[in-house]
Amino acid sequence: MDHSVRSHLRVEIGAYDETIRRFIPGYEEGLRRAAGEIARARPGLVLDLGAGTGALSEAILKHEDVGVLEAIDVDREMLDRARVRLRRFGARARFRQHSFEDPLPECDAVAASLALHHVPTMERKCRLYERICQALRPGGIFVTVDVTMSADPAVRERCYRIWAAHLVSCGIEERRAYEHFDEWSGEDTYFPFEDELAALGEAGFRAECSWQEVPNTLLVGRKP
Numbered sequence: 001m002d003h004s005v006r007s008h009l010r011v012e013i014g015a016y017d018e019t020i021r022r023f024i025p026g027y028e029e030g031l032r033r034a035a036g037e038i039a040r041a042r043p044g045l046v047l048d049l050g051a052g053t054g055a056l057s058e059a060i061l062k063h064e065d066v067g068v069l070e071a072i073d074v075d076r077e078m079l080d081r082a083r084v085r086l087r088r089f090g091a092r093a094r095f096r097q098h099s100f101e102d103p104l105p106e107c108d109a110v111a112a113s114l115a116l117h118h119v120p121t122m123e124r125k126c127r128l129y130e131r132i133c134q135a136l137r138p139g140g141i142f143v144t145v146d147v148t149m150s151a152d153p154a155v156r157e158r159c160y161r162i163w164a165a166h167l168v169s170c171g172i173e174e175r176r177a178y179e180h181f182d183e184w185s186g187e188d189t190y191f192p193f194e195d196e197l198a199a200l201g202e203a204g205f206r207a208e209c210s211w212q213e214v215p216n217t218l219l220v221g222r223k224p
Helices: 005-009 013-023 027-040 055-061 076-085 087-092 122-135 153-169 174-184 193-203
Strands: 045-049 068-073 093-097 107-113 136-147 206-213 216-222
Touching: 013 027, 027 055, 027 107, 027 136, 027 206, 027 216, 045 055, 055 068, 055 076, 055 107, 068 076, 068 087, 076 087, 076 093, 087 093, 107 122, 122 136, 122 193, 122 216, 153 174, 193 206, 193 216
Parallel strands: 045 068, 045 107, 068 093, 107 136
Antiparallel strands: 136 216, 206 216
């Protein structure tokens, strides 16, 4: 999988962290909750899939109960940014320019933030969830915080209105908000969280939706 945040979101890498907070409702809360779920598992090795600038990695590594985290991303510019951001964690932070659709190493926890919506079909996402479950040691945990959308057209439309209102509250014109949604749809695919939970269950996880601020959703899968 090849992906460039610079071309997709049309923002400079240095502006990403500020811009993503304007684009995604509950961004900080989602990171905090995802990191907390990971930390409670006291993992020795965590993989952050599509780690970007390292915001989720940083939130996870702030917890002393977490051992080593490996930030994985295909976007070299984003990974370079993460290296700077996570420098203070020393050897606890590792980096790999790699696709999350390639084989994953054995680990205790896997996390992702606003990354897996780049998987375009549920079939491929099911295969990814199976690979994640296989990579996790028994008792391992997987968390993903990402956009989900209802399959019901009326509910979906209401969710987009809520999302657009967030962008407007951040100083983005409503017309431009909907233009963003159209632009992002070229690379982003948002599934209903019920379908995501079903796919996680089929992959071998005990799964739940633990938090949502429309459309941002935190899903947690635990490997028995």
